[in-house]
Amino acid sequence: MQPDVTRLVFMKPRLREHTVTTWARLVRTETTLIDQVQKALKAAKLPPLGWYDVLLELKRAPGGELRQYEIGAQTLLTKYNLSRLVDRLQREGLVERHACAEDGRGNLVRITTAGTELLQRMWPVYGAVLEQQFERRLSVDDLLALENILQKLE
Amino acid sequence: MQPDVTRLVFMKPRLREHTVTTWARLVRTETTLIDQVQKALKAAKLPPLGWYDVLLELKRAPGGELRQYEIGAQTLLTKYNLSRLVDRLQREGLVERHACAEDGRGNLVRITTAGTELLQRMWPVYGAVLEQQFERRLSVDDLLALENILQKLE
DNA sequence: CACATCCGGTTGCATCTACAACTATTAGGG
DNA sequence: CCCTAATAGTTGTAGATGCAACCGGATGTG
DSSP states (O other): OOOOHHHHHHSOOOOOTTHHHHHHHHHHHHHHHHHHHHHHHHHTTOOOHHHHHHHHHHHHSGGGEEEHHHHHHHHTOOHHHHHHHHHHHHHTTSEEEEEOSSOTTOEEEEEOHHHHHHHHHHHHHHHHHHHHHTGGGOOHHHHHHHHHHHHHTO | OOOOHHHHHHSOOOOOTTHHHHHHHHHHHHHHHHHHHHHHHHHTTOOOHHHHHHHHHHHHSGGGEEEHHHHHHHHTOOHHHHHHHHHHHHHTTSEEEEEOSSOTTOEEEEEOHHHHHHHHHHHHHHHHHHHHHTGGGOOHHHHHHHHHHHHHTO
């Protein structure tokens, strides 16, 4: 008698009782928090979170510049997505694109003073939400426990 | 001497040492997991996660039907977004729209047999990723701790 | 019951994202 | 060195999302 492949395919993966609900809660909580940040930024007439992420990566980098693929690796943005995002940032004068000496294919993206200024205007808004919706609600132990758990998921 | 408003606006919110890094890790981990699910679904030539969420809500509802705004409340989708998503589901024969007797403005969305079947085809793929990337990596205690922490963030 | 307001839902339009195809350059193997 | 393959980045096009304006139908207040 052959194994019934059909049943295998349709069989529910056996997951622990609370796994799915916790997963759902994780997704729900995270997206809600992100939404709150986005809303706060919009209310303050500031650009979306993606801009912040890219600018921050650049700001942190030595010389304030990175290759595009380096930004992509950090921010989980796809290359085509990033290409156009950098276009927008460039159009607003927040970054500059320079030819890359070592690699003729790529370019270096550098943050401008205007970019740094924008970062400084965005952080208070972003940070305020983080403070109220995230830090405020967690004890130091919670934070450590959460970090420990997240680490296991990477 | 007047208070220096400028300094206040530019002042960094005071966050605990690990708050920001943990937050970053949370976002990163969650989006990575979601990406993995999406990739798995795409590899199996199945529709995106959003379809699953809506269909599941309907499936769980008594009679397999819900008002659109009820779906929206559960899934955190905006109403215009949902309006068009239901259009797509309807076009594929996965749901039906019916006029609502009690409220002449709205409509009832009901899942079809095809919709239920799709759910059953999607779950194994979704669940497999959850099992390997989520459940497998966490102890029962981890899961409880995580649930406890997430609860505080809601 | 008349009126303004609110609410569920849809739609036009602009923006953004996904996918695949493309260019140009670098890297690797015989 | 040459040829192939891999990599960095861009772009055309289609699909999805966000915003604001809109259309009824419901609700509340005088």
